[in-house]
Amino acid sequence: xxxxxxxxPNVGKSVFFNRLTGANVIESNYPGTxxxxxxxxxxxxxxxxxxxxxxxxxSLEPKDKAEEVAAKMLRENRDATVVCVIDASKVERxxxxxxxxxxxxxxxVIALNMWDVAEDKNIQIDVARLKEILGVPVVHTVAISGxxxxxxVSKIKxxxxxxxxKIIKRAGGEA
Amino acid sequence: MKLNVDERWNLIEKISKKTVTFGKYQHTLKDxxxxxxxxxxxxxxxxxxxLYGFWSIFGSFAGTLCTDGFFVKIFDGHFLPFxxxxxxxxxxxxxxxxxxxxxxxxxxxxxxxxxSGLFLAIGVVLPAIFIFYxxxxxxxxxxYMPRLAVLIDTVLHKIGLHGYAIVPTILGLGCNVxxxxxxxxxxxxxxxxxxxxxxxxxxxxxxxxxxxxxVIPDTIGLVLLYLIxxxxxxxxxxxxxxxxxxxxxxxxxxxxxxxTRRNVVRKLRMRITSFFKVAIPFVLLGCALVNVLYLAGVIxxxxxxxxxxxxxWFGVPKETVGPLIAAFxxxxxxxxxxxxxxxxxxxxxxxxxxxxxxxxxxxxxxMMLREGWRELLGALATLVVxxxxxxxxxxxxxxxxxxx
Numbered sequence: 001x002x003x004x005x006x007x008x009p010n011v012g013k014s015v016f017f018n019r020l021t022g023a024n025v026i027e028s029n030y031p032g033t034x035x036x037x038x039x040x041x042x043x044x045x046x047x048x049x050x051x052x053x054x055x056x057x058x059s060l061e062p063k064d065k066a067e068e069v070a071a072k073m074l075r076e077n078r079d080a081t082v083v084c085v086i087d088a089s090k091v092e093r094x095x096x097x098x099x100x101x102x103x104x105x106x107x108x109v110i111a112l113n114m115w116d117v118a119e120d121k122n123i124q125i126d127v128a129r130l131k132e133i134l135g136v137p138v139v140h141t142v143a144i145s146g147x148x149x150x151x152x153v154s155k156i157k158x159x160x161x162x163x164x165x166k167i168i169k170r171a172g173g174e175a
Numbered sequence: 176m177k178l179n180v181d182e183r184w185n186l187i188e189k190i191s192k193k194t195v196t197f198g199k200y201q202h203t204l205k206d207x208x209x210x211x212x213x214x215x216x217x218x219x220x221x222x223x224x225x226l227y228g229f230w231s232i233f234g235s236f237a238g239t240l241c242t243d244g245f246f247v248k249i250f251d252g253h254f255l256p257f258x259x260x261x262x263x264x265x266x267x268x269x270x271x272x273x274x275x276x277x278x279x280x281x282x283x284x285x286x287x288x289x290x291s292g293l294f295l296a297i298g299v300v301l302p303a304i305f306i307f308y309x310x311x312x313x314x315x316x317x318x319y320m321p322r323l324a325v326l327i328d329t330v331l332h333k334i335g336l337h338g339y340a341i342v343p344t345i346l347g348l349g350c351n352v353x354x355x356x357x358x359x360x361x362x363x364x365x366x367x368x369x370x371x372x373x374x375x376x377x378x379x380x381x382x383x384x385x386x387x388x389x390v391i392p393d394t395i396g397l398v399l400l401y402l403i404x405x406x407x408x409x410x411x412x413x414x415x416x417x418x419x420x421x422x423x424x425x426x427x428x429x430x431x432x433x434x435t436r437r438n439v440v441r442k443l444r445m446r447i448t449s450f451f452k453v454a455i456p457f458v459l460l461g462c463a464l465v466n467v468l469y470l471a472g473v474i475x476x477x478x479x480x481x482x483x484x485x486x487x488w489f490g491v492p493k494e495t496v497g498p499l500i501a502a503f504x505x506x507x508x509x510x511x512x513x514x515x516x517x518x519x520x521x522x523x524x525x526x527x528x529x530x531x532x533x534x535x536x537x538x539x540x541x542m543m544l545r546e547g548w549r550e551l552l553g554a555l556a557t558l559v560v561x562x563x564x565x566x567x568x569x570x571x572x573x574x575x576x577x578x579x
């Protein structure tokens with residue numbers, strides 16, 4: 001099994017990667033820290049799982065070389081499950097990338113990261129409702145402290161690809 | 176089923192309306208500080224203060240405290256005499272390679288692999304990169320880099336880049352190798368080429384800065400001025416010459432964050448470990464190589480052949496050829512070697528600038544090749560022209576001013 005860690009720039013993918021694999025990749029507080037991919041391993045329910053830390057991207061249509069690497073990693077790992085890390089205070093743009101990935105037929109789990117920052121900004125997200133509409137697991141996390149990681153890991157094997165028309169229907173009507 | 180861009184945004188809007196509620200946003204102290212550091216009127220003085228602070232801490236910690244205050248005393252006072260005594264029995268040529276000049280009383284002049292090589296790597300460069308990366312980690316984790324990018328945006332547009340190019344440039348001040356890869360955050364090929372090329376030519380790495388701070392403390396300012404001026408002149412020319420777009424800056428300025436000790440320590444450890452793995456072998460290897468070439472007479476021969484160019488065009492003594500060979504392996508080593516050559520102050524400035532701009536070190540070279548051989552060839556062509564034009568121009572300025 002393979003997991004791709006994807007998401008917009010500077011949402012904490014590398015923090016996830018280091019936490020999950022015990023590996024060391026550079027983490028910083030600016031977009032574009034990771035410009036190349038790194039592979040690592042973790043065990044989920046007794047199975048060795050490969051995790052790839054993918055450079056940040058806003059969409060699968062690349063506008064710089066780091067995003068090109070991201071789109072290429074996704075194409076080259078057809079069998080992967082994607083953990084899409086979303087900045088909980090900037091949900092819409094994160095969902096854009098998540099939907100694009102789901103349209104390509106990948107099973108996906110959403111981590112609403114920086115949950116604490118969103119709370120500080122008085123942004124509330126109905127996680128249960130979001131999960132219901134999207135039809136994929138949604139977990140809120142604070143990667144720096146490790147909050148929500150256990151739940152996230154437990155959902156990785158549950159998720160399956162979802163058809164867009166179902167999401168559109170559940171979101172209430174025509175796209 | 177796949178959606179087009181509009182359909183996707185429509186869907187997101189519907190989802191967001193059902194799941195996300197935005198409460199009233201409270202303006203915090205963090206936001207206020209954030210604005211102060213990004214608005215030009217207050218931001219530019221703050222940036223100057225931060226960079227100046229960075230530079231003075233770098234110099235006083237690495238140069239004054241660690242190297243002069245500690246390592247010089249240990250290496251020159253105890254280690255060098257010890258090595259000179261222990262290895263007296265060695266055949267002459269082996270002694271020369273590993274211990275160096277038997278009459279030397281300091282590690283800058285001895286130039287043996289185990290004396291100067293170790294001294295430079297551990298006594299000079301290690302403190303420099305330690306303090307550099309510690310401060311860099313703090314700036315990175317606080318979230319200051321994107322703000323610096325916004326402030327310097329207008330200036331960098333003049334050379335075909337935008338503000339975010341400051342990120343690879345600052346990383347390059349630590350080490351050019353990761354900085355080459357970091358240019359990937361720039362949008363177009365033109366921008367990447369310009370950023371990579373002028374960075375590889377003009378930006379000295381942390382190791383080199385540490386040595387410069389040590390051997391030419393009085394004139395390092397002038398050397399840096401030459402390098403920065405060159406960075407902008409050749410960036411400007413490349414921008415005019417090359418086809419391609421230079422788009423506007425479009426970045427997220429993240430909120431300020433308290434750096435966590437865990438992450439700062441880990442980053443520091445990672446970067447220093449990679450220094451030990453990559454740099455130290457190259458410093459020692461470079462030392463050995465140069466000594467062998469001296470013994471074989473290659474350096475003297477090359478020096479004589481190239482003397483007209485060196486003396487006539489660049490105004491440096493022909494002995495500079497030795498350091499220039501070493502510079503291909505490690506720039507820090509080359510600068511240290513320069514310090515052992517008899518030179519006037521003017522020649523020293525010229526020689527240090529030449530060593531800095533003349534060729535990226537082999538590790539940077541390999542990294543540039545990874546980004547594409549066309550880019551590498553282009554960068555090399557630019558480099559050859561730059562070295563001759565800029566080197567010649569500097570010498571001309573020296574002649575005109577009457578200091579040459």
